[in-house]
Amino acid sequence: xxxxxxxxxxxxxxxxxxxxxxxxxxxxxxxxxxxxxxxxxxxxxxxxxxxxxxxxxxxxxxxxxxxxxxxxxxxxxxxxxxxxxxxxxxxxxxxxxxxxxxxxxxxxxxxxxxxxxxxxxxxxxxxxxxxxxxxxxxxxxxxxxxxxxxxxxxxxxxxxxxxxxxxxxxxxxxxxxxxxxxxxxxxxxxxxxxxxxxxxxxxxxxxxxxxxxxxxxxxxxxxx
Numbered sequence: 001x002x003x004x005x006x007x008x009x010x011x012x013x014x015x016x017x018x019x020x021x022x023x024x025x026x027x028x029x030x031x032x033x034x035x036x037x038x039x040x041x042x043x044x045x046x047x048x049x050x051x052x053x054x055x056x057x058x059x060x061x062x063x064x065x066x067x068x069x070x071x072x073x074x075x076x077x078x079x080x081x082x083x084x085x086x087x088x089x090x091x092x093x094x095x096x097x098x099x100x101x102x103x104x105x106x107x108x109x110x111x112x113x114x115x116x117x118x119x120x121x122x123x124x125x126x127x128x129x130x131x132x133x134x135x136x137x138x139x140x141x142x143x144x145x146x147x148x149x150x151x152x153x154x155x156x157x158x159x160x161x162x163x164x165x166x167x168x169x170x171x172x173x174x175x176x177x178x179x180x181x182x183x184x185x186x187x188x189x190x191x192x193x194x195x196x197x198x199x200x201x202x203x204x205x206x207x208x209x210x211x212x213x214x215x216x217x218x219x220x221x222x223x224x
Contacts, residue, residue: 004065005030006094007055009082011044014131015069019045021098021116030064061090068093068112068129072149075183076129076165080147083112083129093129107138110146118150121158139176151188163198 006022008015011032022029032044036051043049050059068082086093093112099119107120110128117134120126124138132138132150139158144150147165154168157176162168166180169188174180181198189204196202210217 004063004092006065006067007031007033007050007059008067008069009033009052009086010069011041011049012070014071016045018067018069018096018114022096025096025098027096031059033066056089061092064091065094066091066112067096072131072167075167075185076147076149079129080165083147087111145182 006027006029008018008029011034015032019029029045029047031048031050033050033052033055036053039049039051041049066086068079068086070079070082072079083093095109095111095113097109097115098117099115105120105124106122107124107126109115109126110130112128113126113130115126115132118132118136118138120138121140123141125143126132126138127143127145129147130144130150132144133152135153136150137155138144139156139160141158142156142160144162145164148162149166150156150162150168151170151172153171154173156162156174157178159176160174160178162174162180163182165182166184166186168174168186169190171189172186173191175193178192179195180186180192181196181200183199184196185201186192187203190202192202212220
């Protein structure tokens with residue numbers, strides 16, 4: 001399946017970043033695809049752009065693989081919808097792991113998932129349509145379930161579960177044996193050590209600003 005020509009759905013920033021990594025992985029992209037109503041240009045990153053209608057007519061599942069490269073907009077629901085649409089049509093949706101050394105970690109990964117420069121510990125499981133960005137750590141025996149998004153620098157302890165369509169902001173920290181139920185929004189910098197129920201928003205307050213100039217503050221704390 002992986003030897004088939006690859007078509008990337010999406011021509012936004014996520015697609016652009018993925019293209020950068022695929023070039024490093026030496027995985028060639030045959031073309032890009034967008035829904036008909038968003039078709040505005042013929043080429044993206046020097047490759048042809050086709051519409052979804054053209055995809056279904058001229059690029060069948062037996063001859064092409066896909067990857068849906070779109071963001072967490074509407075709490076990952078748009079990416080989920082496109083993933084399910086293409087699966088129903090019979091396409092195989094490739095996953096990519098940038099760090100080749102991770103293949104020695106005995107972790108499992110589903111379809112249409114991305115692991116960039118992250119650390120995945122042994123026996124973790126990455127389900128379908130999951131994006132894990134650079135600098136993240138996924139602890140041993142943890143599960144990241146379908147359509148989730150783990151932003152850069154996040155840390156997830158061992159034996160934890162991140163459920164469907166959850167979003168973890170940058171540098172979020174999830175303790176060991178914690179369950180983040182489906183459809184949760186965990187903001188950047190949050191620290192969670194207890195289970196979080198479905199459809200919960202967790203916000204970490206922005207750091208307070210002090211009424212000192214940086215120079216005066218360094219003098220006060222005697223920073224050398």
